[in-house]
Amino acid sequence: MQVLDTIDKHLLNDFQQEFPLQSRPYQHLGQRLGISEEEVISRVGRLQDEGYISRVGAVFTPGKVGASVLAAMEVAPQEIENVASIINEFDGVNHNYEREHAFNLWFVVTAPDEASLAAILASMREKTGLDIMELPLLEPFHLDLGFELQWN
Amino acid sequence: MELAGDDLFRMRLIGWLSRGLPVSATPYEDIARNLGCNEVDVLNAIQELREQNIIKRDGIIVRHGKVGYHANAMCVWDIPDASVADIGRKMAAFEFVTLCYRRPRKLPKWPYNLFCMVHGKSRDKTLGFVEELVQALELEDTPRDILFSTRGFKQLGANYGISPTGTGVA
Numbered sequence: 001m002q003v004l005d006t007i008d009k010h011l012l013n014d015f016q017q018e019f020p021l022q023s024r025p026y027q028h029l030g031q032r033l034g035i036s037e038e039e040v041i042s043r044v045g046r047l048q049d050e051g052y053i054s055r056v057g058a059v060f061t062p063g064k065v066g067a068s069v070l071a072a073m074e075v076a077p078q079e080i081e082n083v084a085s086i087i088n089e090f091d092g093v094n095h096n097y098e099r100e101h102a103f104n105l106w107f108v109v110t111a112p113d114e115a116s117l118a119a120i121l122a123s124m125r126e127k128t129g130l131d132i133m134e135l136p137l138l139e140p141f142h143l144d145l146g147f148e149l150q151w152n
Numbered sequence: 153m154e155l156a157g158d159d160l161f162r163m164r165l166i167g168w169l170s171r172g173l174p175v176s177a178t179p180y181e182d183i184a185r186n187l188g189c190n191e192v193d194v195l196n197a198i199q200e201l202r203e204q205n206i207i208k209r210d211g212i213i214v215r216h217g218k219v220g221y222h223a224n225a226m227c228v229w230d231i232p233d234a235s236v237a238d239i240g241r242k243m244a245a246f247e248f249v250t251l252c253y254r255r256p257r258k259l260p261k262w263p264y265n266l267f268c269m270v271h272g273k274s275r276d277k278t279l280g281f282v283e284e285l286v287q288a289l290e291l292e293d294t295p296r297d298i299l300f301s302t303r304g305f306k307q308l309g310a311n312y313g314i315s316p317t318g319t320g321v322a
Contacts, residue, residue: 011212012212012214013214015211015212016209016211016212016213016214017209017210017211018202018209018210018211019210019211019212021180021195021198021199022195023178023180023181023191024177024178025179025180026177027177037177041175041176041177044175044212045175048175050218051215051218052214052215052218053212053213053214053215054172054213054214054215055171055172055173055213056172056173056175056179056211056212056213057168057169057170057171057172057173057210057213058166058169058170058198058201058207058208058209058210059207059208059209059210059213060166060169060170060206060207060208061205061206061207061208062253064204064205064206065166065206066166070255070267072262084305085305087305088305096304096305097224097301097302097303097304097305098301098302098303098304098305099226099299099300099301099302100299100300100302101297101299102261103261103262103299106226106299106301107305110170112163133258133261133262135255135256135258135262135267136255136256137253137254137255138253138254138255138256139237139240139253139254140252140253140254141237141240141241141243141244141252141253141254142244142249142250142251142252142253142268
Protein backbone atom coordinates (compact mmCIF):
# COMPACT_ATOMS: atom_id res chain seq x y z
CA MET A 1 0.00 0.00 0.00
CA GLN A 2 1.23 3.46 -0.90
CA VAL A 3 1.88 6.08 1.73
CA LEU A 4 -0.57 8.99 1.69
CA ASP A 5 0.89 12.16 0.25
CA THR A 6 -0.13 15.69 1.18
CA ILE A 7 -2.79 15.88 -1.51
CA ASP A 8 -4.35 12.60 -0.36
CA LYS A 9 -4.47 13.92 3.18
CA HIS A 10 -6.21 17.10 2.09
CA LEU A 11 -8.59 15.08 -0.03
CA LEU A 12 -9.54 12.97 3.01
CA ASN A 13 -9.76 15.85 5.44
CA ASP A 14 -11.16 18.83 3.59
CA PHE A 15 -14.31 17.51 1.94
CA GLN A 16 -16.15 15.68 4.72
CA GLN A 17 -19.14 18.00 4.57
CA GLU A 18 -21.11 20.01 2.01
CA PHE A 19 -19.79 18.26 -1.06
CA PRO A 20 -20.05 20.74 -3.96
CA LEU A 21 -23.53 20.67 -5.45
CA GLN A 22 -22.51 21.36 -9.02
CA SER A 23 -22.34 19.36 -12.23
CA ARG A 24 -18.60 18.72 -11.94
CA PRO A 25 -17.85 18.50 -8.21
CA TYR A 26 -14.38 17.01 -8.72
CA GLN A 27 -13.43 20.00 -10.84
CA HIS A 28 -14.04 22.15 -7.77
CA LEU A 29 -11.99 19.78 -5.58
CA GLY A 30 -9.21 19.89 -8.19
CA GLN A 31 -9.13 23.68 -8.07
CA ARG A 32 -8.89 23.60 -4.29
CA LEU A 33 -6.14 20.97 -4.37
CA GLY A 34 -4.25 22.36 -7.36
CA ILE A 35 -4.65 19.20 -9.45
CA SER A 36 -6.80 18.25 -12.42
CA GLU A 37 -10.32 16.89 -12.19
CA GLU A 38 -9.08 13.59 -13.68
CA GLU A 39 -6.43 13.27 -11.01
CA VAL A 40 -8.95 13.91 -8.21
CA ILE A 41 -11.20 11.19 -9.59
CA SER A 42 -8.36 8.72 -9.89
CA ARG A 43 -7.15 9.50 -6.37
CA VAL A 44 -10.66 9.09 -4.91
CA GLY A 45 -10.96 5.76 -6.72
CA ARG A 46 -7.60 4.59 -5.39
CA LEU A 47 -8.32 5.75 -1.81
CA GLN A 48 -11.62 3.91 -2.00
CA ASP A 49 -9.96 0.73 -3.31
CA GLU A 50 -7.39 0.93 -0.53
CA GLY A 51 -10.13 1.36 2.06
CA TYR A 52 -9.40 4.92 3.21
CA ILE A 53 -12.66 6.20 1.77
CA SER A 54 -15.82 4.33 2.62
CA ARG A 55 -17.86 6.21 0.02
CA VAL A 56 -18.63 9.60 -1.40
CA GLY A 57 -22.11 10.11 -0.08
CA ALA A 58 -24.10 11.27 2.89
CA VAL A 59 -24.46 10.58 6.59
CA PHE A 60 -28.06 10.95 7.73
CA THR A 61 -29.47 12.32 10.95
CA PRO A 62 -30.69 9.37 13.00
CA GLY A 63 -34.44 9.26 13.33
CA LYS A 64 -35.05 11.69 10.46
CA VAL A 65 -35.29 9.10 7.74
CA GLY A 66 -35.85 5.37 7.80
CA ALA A 67 -35.24 3.29 10.91
CA SER A 68 -32.10 2.10 12.62
CA VAL A 69 -30.91 0.42 15.76
CA LEU A 70 -27.62 -0.36 17.47
CA ALA A 71 -27.53 -4.10 18.09
CA ALA A 72 -25.31 -6.21 20.30
CA MET A 73 -24.86 -9.97 20.62
CA GLU A 74 -23.10 -12.31 23.00
CA VAL A 75 -21.31 -14.77 20.76
CA ALA A 76 -18.99 -17.64 21.66
CA PRO A 77 -15.50 -16.48 20.57
CA GLN A 78 -15.03 -19.42 18.20
CA GLU A 79 -18.35 -18.61 16.52
CA ILE A 80 -17.89 -14.90 16.05
CA GLU A 81 -16.61 -14.91 12.47
CA ASN A 82 -19.40 -17.18 11.41
CA VAL A 83 -22.09 -15.11 13.14
CA ALA A 84 -20.61 -11.84 11.82
CA SER A 85 -20.76 -13.16 8.28
CA ILE A 86 -24.40 -14.24 8.70
CA ILE A 87 -25.24 -10.75 9.98
CA ASN A 88 -23.34 -9.11 7.12
CA GLU A 89 -25.42 -10.93 4.56
CA PHE A 90 -28.30 -8.66 5.47
CA ASP A 91 -28.64 -5.46 3.50
CA GLY A 92 -28.36 -2.33 5.63
CA VAL A 93 -25.86 -3.62 8.21
CA ASN A 94 -22.95 -1.35 8.97
CA HIS A 95 -20.32 -0.67 11.59
CA ASN A 96 -20.05 -4.34 12.44
CA TYR A 97 -17.31 -4.68 15.07
CA GLU A 98 -15.98 -7.22 17.46
CA ARG A 99 -15.56 -5.52 20.84
CA GLU A 100 -13.97 -6.53 24.13
CA HIS A 101 -16.98 -7.34 26.26
CA ALA A 102 -19.41 -10.20 26.99
CA PHE A 103 -21.48 -8.46 24.32
CA ASN A 104 -18.76 -8.92 21.75
CA LEU A 105 -20.47 -8.30 18.42
CA TRP A 106 -21.84 -4.82 17.75
CA PHE A 107 -23.46 -3.51 14.61
CA VAL A 108 -26.00 -1.03 13.31
CA VAL A 109 -29.01 -2.22 11.32
CA THR A 110 -30.78 0.26 9.04
CA ALA A 111 -33.94 -0.11 7.01
CA PRO A 112 -36.40 2.11 5.17
CA ASP A 113 -39.00 1.79 7.95
CA GLU A 114 -39.65 0.23 11.39
CA ALA A 115 -41.53 -2.79 10.03
CA SER A 116 -38.65 -3.75 7.72
CA LEU A 117 -36.21 -3.25 10.58
CA ALA A 118 -38.17 -5.56 12.88
CA ALA A 119 -38.36 -8.17 10.13
CA ILE A 120 -34.59 -8.06 9.60
CA LEU A 121 -33.88 -8.45 13.32
CA ALA A 122 -36.31 -11.37 13.58
CA SER A 123 -34.63 -13.05 10.63
CA MET A 124 -31.19 -12.45 12.17
CA ARG A 125 -32.30 -14.13 15.40
CA GLU A 126 -33.65 -17.06 13.47
CA LYS A 127 -30.55 -17.53 11.30
CA THR A 128 -28.05 -17.20 14.15
CA GLY A 129 -30.13 -18.86 16.87
CA LEU A 130 -28.95 -16.09 19.20
CA ASP A 131 -30.60 -13.21 20.97
CA ILE A 132 -29.95 -9.64 19.88
CA MET A 133 -29.97 -6.73 22.30
CA GLU A 134 -31.54 -3.68 20.66
CA LEU A 135 -30.38 -0.25 21.70
CA PRO A 136 -32.25 2.36 19.70
CA LEU A 137 -31.16 5.96 19.74
CA LEU A 138 -33.26 7.98 22.20
CA GLU A 139 -31.54 11.35 22.09
CA PRO A 140 -28.54 12.59 20.11
CA PHE A 141 -26.17 15.04 21.77
CA HIS A 142 -23.71 15.35 18.99
CA LEU A 143 -23.70 16.96 15.62
CA ASP A 144 -21.46 14.83 13.41
CA LEU A 145 -19.43 17.10 11.18
CA GLY A 146 -16.67 14.67 10.43
CA PHE A 147 -13.58 15.56 12.35
CA GLU A 148 -10.28 17.21 11.78
CA LEU A 149 -7.83 14.42 11.01
CA GLN A 150 -4.51 14.72 12.85
CA TRP A 151 -1.78 13.21 10.73
CA ASN A 152 1.08 13.08 13.24
CA MET B 153 -44.95 0.73 2.65
CA GLU B 154 -46.01 1.85 -0.81
CA LEU B 155 -44.23 4.92 -2.04
CA ALA B 156 -45.01 6.93 -5.11
CA GLY B 157 -44.01 10.17 -6.79
CA ASP B 158 -41.82 12.53 -4.77
CA ASP B 159 -41.49 10.19 -1.79
CA LEU B 160 -40.29 7.34 -3.97
CA PHE B 161 -37.83 9.64 -5.73
CA ARG B 162 -36.53 10.91 -2.42
CA MET B 163 -36.08 7.44 -0.94
CA ARG B 164 -34.27 6.25 -4.05
CA LEU B 165 -31.99 9.29 -3.89
CA ILE B 166 -31.34 8.58 -0.19
CA GLY B 167 -30.50 5.03 -1.24
CA TRP B 168 -27.81 6.36 -3.59
CA LEU B 169 -26.43 8.77 -1.01
CA SER B 170 -26.19 6.09 1.66
CA ARG B 171 -24.42 3.63 -0.63
CA GLY B 172 -22.24 6.20 -2.32
CA LEU B 173 -22.33 8.26 -5.48
CA PRO B 174 -20.62 6.95 -8.61
CA VAL B 175 -17.06 8.26 -8.68
CA SER B 176 -17.25 9.90 -12.07
CA ALA B 177 -16.90 13.44 -13.43
CA THR B 178 -20.67 13.89 -13.35
CA PRO B 179 -22.04 11.91 -10.39
CA TYR B 180 -25.29 13.86 -10.09
CA GLU B 181 -26.06 13.51 -13.77
CA ASP B 182 -25.36 9.77 -13.52
CA ILE B 183 -27.83 9.42 -10.66
CA ALA B 184 -30.40 11.56 -12.45
CA ARG B 185 -30.22 9.22 -15.42
CA ASN B 186 -30.79 6.24 -13.12
CA LEU B 187 -33.70 7.95 -11.38
CA GLY B 188 -35.24 9.19 -14.61
CA CYS B 189 -35.04 12.90 -13.82
CA ASN B 190 -32.85 15.91 -14.58
CA GLU B 191 -29.58 16.67 -12.85
CA VAL B 192 -31.04 19.86 -11.43
CA ASP B 193 -33.77 17.84 -9.69
CA VAL B 194 -31.10 15.78 -7.95
CA LEU B 195 -29.12 18.87 -6.92
CA ASN B 196 -32.25 20.59 -5.59
CA ALA B 197 -33.36 17.50 -3.71
CA ILE B 198 -29.97 17.12 -2.01
CA GLN B 199 -30.03 20.81 -1.08
CA GLU B 200 -33.47 20.30 0.41
CA LEU B 201 -32.35 17.24 2.40
CA ARG B 202 -29.53 19.37 3.81
CA GLU B 203 -31.86 22.20 4.74
CA GLN B 204 -34.25 19.80 6.44
CA ASN B 205 -31.26 18.45 8.37
CA ILE B 206 -32.04 14.96 7.07
CA ILE B 207 -28.53 14.90 5.65
CA LYS B 208 -26.16 15.49 8.53
CA ARG B 209 -23.18 15.84 6.26
CA ASP B 210 -22.23 14.77 2.77
CA GLY B 211 -18.94 14.40 1.05
CA ILE B 212 -15.97 12.10 1.39
CA ILE B 213 -16.74 9.60 4.12
CA VAL B 214 -13.46 8.46 5.64
CA ARG B 215 -12.77 5.15 7.37
CA HIS B 216 -11.12 6.39 10.51
CA GLY B 217 -9.51 3.07 11.31
CA LYS B 218 -7.53 3.36 8.09
CA VAL B 219 -6.11 6.79 8.73
CA GLY B 220 -4.50 5.88 12.01
CA TYR B 221 -7.45 6.11 14.37
CA HIS B 222 -7.08 2.49 15.34
CA ALA B 223 -8.31 2.65 18.90
CA ASN B 224 -12.00 3.24 18.40
CA ALA B 225 -13.67 2.87 21.77
CA MET B 226 -17.32 2.86 22.66
CA CYS B 227 -17.62 4.36 26.14
CA VAL B 228 -20.81 3.62 27.99
CA TRP B 229 -22.01 5.25 31.19
CA ASP B 230 -24.80 4.70 33.69
CA ILE B 231 -25.92 8.28 34.36
CA PRO B 232 -28.94 9.19 36.50
CA ASP B 233 -31.82 9.97 34.14
CA ALA B 234 -32.20 13.47 35.59
CA SER B 235 -28.71 14.51 34.52
CA VAL B 236 -28.09 12.44 31.40
CA ALA B 237 -29.06 15.18 28.95
CA ASP B 238 -26.81 17.70 30.63
CA ILE B 239 -23.84 15.32 30.82
CA GLY B 240 -24.48 14.15 27.24
CA ARG B 241 -24.36 17.67 25.86
CA LYS B 242 -21.18 18.45 27.75
CA MET B 243 -19.55 15.20 26.64
CA ALA B 244 -20.44 15.83 23.01
CA ALA B 245 -18.54 19.11 23.09
CA PHE B 246 -15.17 17.38 23.54
CA GLU B 247 -13.22 17.28 20.31
CA PHE B 248 -12.29 13.61 20.58
CA VAL B 249 -15.91 12.54 21.16
CA THR B 250 -17.26 11.82 17.69
CA LEU B 251 -20.74 10.61 18.62
CA CYS B 252 -22.77 10.90 21.82
CA TYR B 253 -26.21 9.36 22.25
CA ARG B 254 -28.69 8.43 24.94
CA ARG B 255 -29.94 4.85 24.57
CA PRO B 256 -32.15 2.62 26.73
CA ARG B 257 -30.78 0.46 29.53
CA LYS B 258 -31.44 -3.29 29.19
CA LEU B 259 -31.40 -4.53 32.75
CA PRO B 260 -29.98 -6.62 34.23
CA LYS B 261 -27.29 -7.19 31.64
CA TRP B 262 -26.89 -3.69 30.31
CA PRO B 263 -27.12 -0.82 32.82
CA TYR B 264 -25.75 1.93 30.56
CA ASN B 265 -27.81 4.79 29.15
CA LEU B 266 -25.19 7.10 27.63
CA PHE B 267 -22.93 6.15 24.74
CA CYS B 268 -20.07 8.01 23.20
CA MET B 269 -17.48 7.11 20.61
CA VAL B 270 -13.92 8.16 21.30
CA HIS B 271 -11.36 7.91 18.52
CA GLY B 272 -7.68 7.88 19.37
CA LYS B 273 -4.55 6.75 17.59
CA SER B 274 -3.63 4.32 20.33
CA ARG B 275 -5.26 2.55 23.21
CA ASP B 276 -3.40 4.67 25.73
CA LYS B 277 -4.35 7.87 23.98
CA THR B 278 -8.02 6.84 23.94
CA LEU B 279 -7.93 5.81 27.61
CA GLY B 280 -6.41 9.22 28.36
CA PHE B 281 -9.32 10.91 26.59
CA VAL B 282 -11.82 8.93 28.66
CA GLU B 283 -9.98 9.89 31.83
CA GLU B 284 -10.21 13.51 30.73
CA LEU B 285 -14.00 13.12 30.44
CA VAL B 286 -14.22 11.51 33.87
CA GLN B 287 -12.34 14.33 35.53
CA ALA B 288 -13.89 17.23 33.63
CA LEU B 289 -17.46 16.02 34.19
CA GLU B 290 -16.84 14.59 37.69
CA LEU B 291 -17.81 11.07 36.73
CA GLU B 292 -15.39 9.29 39.08
CA ASP B 293 -18.22 7.36 40.77
CA THR B 294 -20.27 6.75 37.64
CA PRO B 295 -20.37 3.13 36.48
CA ARG B 296 -18.80 2.93 33.04
CA ASP B 297 -17.26 0.55 30.59
CA ILE B 298 -14.94 0.99 27.63
CA LEU B 299 -15.45 -1.35 24.70
CA PHE B 300 -12.50 -1.25 22.33
CA SER B 301 -13.07 -2.64 18.89
CA THR B 302 -10.72 -5.49 18.11
CA ARG B 303 -11.87 -6.27 14.58
CA GLY B 304 -14.10 -4.60 12.05
CA PHE B 305 -16.31 -6.93 10.04
CA LYS B 306 -17.96 -4.26 7.97
CA GLN B 307 -18.20 -0.54 7.59
CA LEU B 308 -20.59 0.49 4.88
CA GLY B 309 -23.31 3.03 4.46
CA ALA B 310 -26.73 2.80 5.98
CA ASN B 311 -29.66 1.55 4.01
CA TYR B 312 -32.35 4.05 4.82
CA GLY B 313 -33.36 4.52 1.23
CA ILE B 314 -34.32 2.22 -1.52
CA SER B 315 -31.52 0.47 -3.36
CA PRO B 316 -30.66 1.54 -6.90
CA THR B 317 -32.25 -1.62 -8.26
CA GLY B 318 -35.44 -0.61 -6.49
CA THR B 319 -35.73 -3.81 -4.50
CA GLY B 320 -35.58 -2.18 -1.08
CA VAL B 321 -34.25 -4.32 1.71
CA ALA B 322 -33.17 -7.87 1.01
